[in-house]
Amino acid sequence: MNPPGVPYDDVALGLRASTGHRIAGALMIVNAALVLCETYMMPASTRGDLLTGSFPIAALIDVALGVSLLSGSTGAVTLSIVRVGLGLVLFTLLRALTGEWLAAGMQVGVSLAFLLLLVGHAKRVRIGLAALLFGLYLALESFGLYILVTGQNPLAHAVMSARGELTGEPAGDVVGGLVDYRLRAPSDRWYLRTDEAARRDNPLADRWLVRPDLDAHILIIAERVPDTMVPLAPFVDTVVGNMRSAASNFELIDSAPLPGHLDTGKLLHMRASVDGQDVEYLAGLVTAYGSAFQLIGFTGARNFAAVEPELRAAIESFVLPASAALPQGAGRVVGSAAPYAVTAPDARWITASPEMLAQQNPDSDRWLVRPDVDAHVTVMLEPLGEETAVDALMQQLPERLRSTWPTATLQPAEPLAGDHAQGQVLHASVAGAAGAFEIDYAIYVVGLRAFHLLATAPAPAYPGVQGQLRQVLRSFEPPGD
Known part of the structure; x- marks a missing residue:
């Protein structure tokens, strides 16, 4: 029994929850609401995994415990302490293992805030410290929700700069590293990532522009293919594949077709899910x-409409390096x-070039x-042991071709009349491991030599270049003409 005149302390006796316990209950409900909002605002591609995970389940448990604490129940205090302690250990470890150090720190902060309120009988100092910790956590969580809702992160530039990922000033005119191509950044909100940061994320990166506030990027990959030119259609197919x-x-x-490079460039609009995020590309x-x-521009699908004009402007500003100019035209070749x-x-x-040949x-x-x-035209010489008519050589040609391409489809030989020779x-038509292509095979006989002219082009390109291939074949000038 209490001594006469001394009131019962229901809190100390465990008969009712303290003010700290009730505040903890209210904050647990607020925290649960934040977690559930964040979960449902995640991209649809990742939402399913989260709903089967532990974070939303823990939020629902927090709501139940919070309501019990607010109602003054003392039975929920011990359960709440156990739940907060497990969350401190498990969720902090989980976030640390995935490299989410800020999230891990936030988990420690909010867990300590709850423990300050739940353990024992919290007085003003502990309640104030818990409020400070939870307030900081609430501010960070609210900022994260703002980023999820708007797709914008006004602090991203400062964070990337602090990590040493940006070169400093806005990108402006960008010059390639591997070769001297040029590109114009569309505004002063675009920055170059450092070579180290760019190649850490993609070893093939030559330059990487980023607009931090919208998490928008332009990755440039440059490749050298000496003494040749990669055909556009297979190049596009390979990249898309x-x-x-x-x-x-x-x-x-x-x-x-890519403006400014209508014959040698393509502009692709693509959409995909990458690491659970919906990404859109130009x-x-x-x-x-x-x-x-x-030149791969990309950002989250939510931000694409806002940043597409800038991505398009940057890509269309691309200027080829001086080294990409074709050598002097062949003209008349002896x-x-x-x-x-x-x-x-x-x-x-x-x-x-002789080396390529x-x-x-x-x-x-x-x-x-x-x-x-x-498209190619090659000339090969064949010495003849005796005078041979071109008809006789043409009769041997189908067998020669089918020895290399067994499935080749051949058309009958026809006369070829040029200005200098007949x-x-x-x-x-050939289909092989290298793809489908078309062949025009011409033979001229001059004395004891046969001149074989092999003209080829990929099947998709052949209709557009057929006239030029035949023009080269008809231009043949025999020796001594």
Whole structure:
């Protein structure tokens, strides 16, 4: 019994919850509401995993415990202490293991705030300290919700700068590292990431621009392909295939010629899920003589509409390096093993270098290339032991071709009339490991030598270049003409 005149202390006797306990109950309900809001504002692609995880379940438990504490129940105090202690250990460890150090610190702070209120009989100092810790946690959580709702992070630039990820001033005019291409940043809100930071995230990165507040990026990948030009269509197919294999729910929304590079560039609009995030892309792919470029703009799907004009402006400002200029057009080319000649149709046709000829086609005497469409004309000489008519050589050609391409489809040979010589030409359609391509095979016979002219182009490009291939074949000038 209490001594006469001394009131009962119901809190000390455990008969009712203290003010600290009731405050803890209210804050547990507030925290649960924050967790549930954050969960349901996550991208749809990640929401399913979270709903089956422990965070929303813990939030529902917090609501139940919070209501009990607010009602003055003392039975919920011990359960609340156990729940907060487990959350302090488990959730902090989970976030630390995934590298989310800020989230881990926030978990420690909010857990300590609850323990200050729940353990024993909290007085003013402990209640004040708990309020301070929870207030800081609430401010950070509210800021996180603001980022989720708006897609904007006004502190991202400061955070990235503090980590040493940005080069300093706005990007402005960007010059390539591997080769001297140029690109104009669309506004002063765009910054260059340091080479170290860019290559840590993508070892192929040559330059990486970022707009921190919208988490928008332009990744530039430059590749050298000496003495040749990557055909545009296979290049696009390869890039799209790589992105499709690296992401889930991939969708190619649109593909159009890239302004400023209509014949050698494509502008792709794509959408995909990457690491549980919905990402939208605007990518420019450009091929040039000796190099190929990927200009990949991307941001979260929520921000894409706001940043698309800037991504488009930056990609369309791309200027090829001086080294990408085609060598001088082939013009009239005289043979090496004999003084015959062939003439290229225009300046887009170049002569393969001796090194390239020796490495890739050592049996050819001369090699003309139109790199932008992967079209080729090679000339080979065959000595004849006796005088042989061109008809006889043409009769042997189907067997020769099918020995290399067993499934080749051949058309009958036909006369080939040029300004300087008469020959025959055969057309073949071939499908192999390197893809489908078309062949125009011409033969001229001059004395005891046969001149074989092999003109090829990929099947998709052949209709557009067929006239030029035939023009080269008809331009053949025999020796001594």
